[in-house]
Amino acid sequence: MDFTKPETVLNLQNIRDELVKMENSIIFKFIERSNFPTCPSIYDPKHSNLSIPNFEGSFLDWAILQLEIAHSQLRRFESPDETPFFPDKILKPILPSIEYPQILAKYSSEVNYNNKIKRIYIDEIVPLISKYSGDQAENFGSVATRDIELLQSLSRRIHFGKFVAEAKFQNNVELYTDLIKRKDVDGIMKNITNSAVEEKILERLTTKAEVYGVDPTDKEGERKITPEYLVKIYKEIVIPITKEVEVEYLLRRLE
Numbered sequence: 038m039d040f041t042k043p044e045t046v047l048n049l050q051n052i053r054d055e056l057v058k059m060e061n062s063i064i065f066k067f068i069e070r071s072n073f074p075t076c077p078s079i080y081d082p083k084h085s086n087l088s089i090p091n092f093e094g095s096f097l098d099w100a101i102l103q104l105e106i107a108h109s110q111l112r113r114f115e116s117p118d119e120t121p122f123f124p125d126k127i128l129k130p131i132l133p134s135i136e137y138p139q140i141l142a143k144y145s146s147e148v149n150y151n152n153k154i155k156r157i158y159i160d161e162i163v164p165l166i167s168k169y170s171g172d173q174a175e176n177f178g179s180v181a182t183r184d185i186e187l188l189q190s191l192s193r194r195i196h197f198g199k200f201v202a203e204a205k206f207q208n209n210v211e212l213y214t215d216l217i218k219r220k221d222v223d224g225i226m227k228n229i230t231n232s233a234v235e236e237k238i239l240e241r242l243t244t245k246a247e248v249y250g251v252d253p254t255d256k257e258g259e260r261k262i263t264p265e266y267l268v269k270i271y272k273e274i275v276i277p278i279t280k281e282v283e284v285e286y287l288l289r290r291l292e
């Protein structure tokens with residue numbers, strides 16, 4: 038997929054291939070995070086040991102912001118597949134801009150589910166994948182680093198829904214124009230849903246978790262990430278939010 042060539046980006050098969058590739062990096066990042074306990078203090082905006090002067094928010098928020106400020110100057114968020122968690126606080130790139138062709142609609146950067154992704158990650162995913170419930174102060178930095186990598190990967194995967202939505206719109210302009218004009222959210226949801234594709238994703242994830250989630254030299258050893266949890270995360274969180282992104286993007290598509 039080449040973001041300077043719209044025809045490669047809006048090909049549904051290419052998009053789905055890209056989503057498959059992202060599964061691997063997401064699984065490996067879950068495994069990395071599963072070596073640590075939950076560490077609730079790093080998510081708590083009012084935690085006394087971790088408060089940061091002149092900053093309202095959690096230690097994780099502060100760490101994400103510092104990284105985004107640096108990466109924005111490296112041009113990260115000019116790329117149409119990257120979505121910042123702090124869109125109002127990032128800086129202009131130091132590197133010269135790349136003139137990407139306009140692949141998505143002009144408002145697409147306003148379709149930003151990162152707050153929701155972060156909240157669900159902390160409340161629902163961290164407890165599922167962590168080693169145990171509790172703090173481990175000597176690893177706060179390592180945990181925040183793993184969290185940021187995972188959040189960025191989940192964000193990229195979920196916001197890829199915009200490319201899926203644009204491809205689907207262009208493949209059936211008449212149908213979607215009618216649904217959008219009628220603000221038929223259920224109709225849009227029904228048409229963007231492909232249950233066969235979803236089932237295939239969940240099946241593949243089960244196999245991948247069985248293979249990657251265990252040390253191949255010690256199959257009886259501790260499982261880092263189980264198929265049930267991985268499937269649950271995709272089925273109940275990743276795919277549904279991707280579809281929300283698709284619907285919100287499409288609802289505005291005639292602007």
Ligand SMILES: O=C(O)C(=O)C[C@]1(C(=O)O)C=C[C@@H](O)C=C1
Nearest residue numbers: 201229230231232234235276279
């Ligand atoms: O591949 C698609 O058609 C998508 O819309 C992406 C996706 C997903 O999140 O993986 C979401 C909805 C579909 O039901 C199937 C899969």
